[in-house]
Amino acid sequence: MFRQLADLLRDRIASGDLAPGASLPSELRLAQEYGLSRTSVRQAVALLRSEGLVIVEPPRGTFVRADEPTETVTLLKGDTATARMPTPAERRELEIGEGIPVIVIFRADGSRQVYSADRIRVGR
Amino acid sequence: MFRQLADLLRDRIASGDLAPGASLPSELRLAQEYGLSRTSVRQAVALLRSEGLVIVEPPRGTFVRADEPTETVTLLKGDTATARMPTPAERRELEIGEGIPVIVIFRADGSRQVYSADRIRVGR
């Protein structure tokens, strides 16, 4: 059931019914509306968080994530790049939001750069 | 407390005490060992899952993720690449594991390619 609720909310986000920046109904409200326990509602919201679709600002509420402005980082000859989820330390230090990967660029000289994937685009 | 347990397990993984492919103790076992509820243990494991550190194969157990062999995709002039968490559809169709981002390559001709980030490396 929490997956169905997540699907439903995901659709509302994709359709624009819940626009970027909009707040989701509170967990209690969702629980009442759909006849679920708050536990199940939280599981649904947790899924959307892990997908990077919503951000939670306790106790203000849960909001649809808005795209960040991105800069382009240029890949030079011999460089490679990968993506993965950040470590807790990286999340703190680089202020990485929930459900946002990091892009790691390995430079030809052996150095590395780590970026929050929602603020960076890799180009050539 | 679930964060402390997650930290502890994460350290055991990082140190190699829990090597890639090794199984974690069962949730019940962890709960007993650390005097926690199974709920808290599951929260800790969920954190590690979202970080891509472990995979769960119910009801076989929870295992430390092993690195996949990667191929390099070349970025051509005018191409850009980003990373984000996959949609549920992408996860099914591309067989993306939990806690693994996708890398999206936007080609200069307007086409797009989506890859599981643990199997791809972007190069120039």
Place this chain on the structure above:
DNA sequence: AGAGATTTGTACGTATGTATG
């Protein structure tokens, strides 16, 4: 083949803490 144990998944409930408005 079948029975039982193990392990993760789901759903419920309760209580308390913390931060915002």
Place this chain on the structure above:
DNA sequence: TCATACATACGTACAAATCTC
């Protein structure tokens, strides 16, 4: 000060899949 809303932690129960005996 009070209400609201998310976070954490405990407990219970049952389902589903796998493995073992």
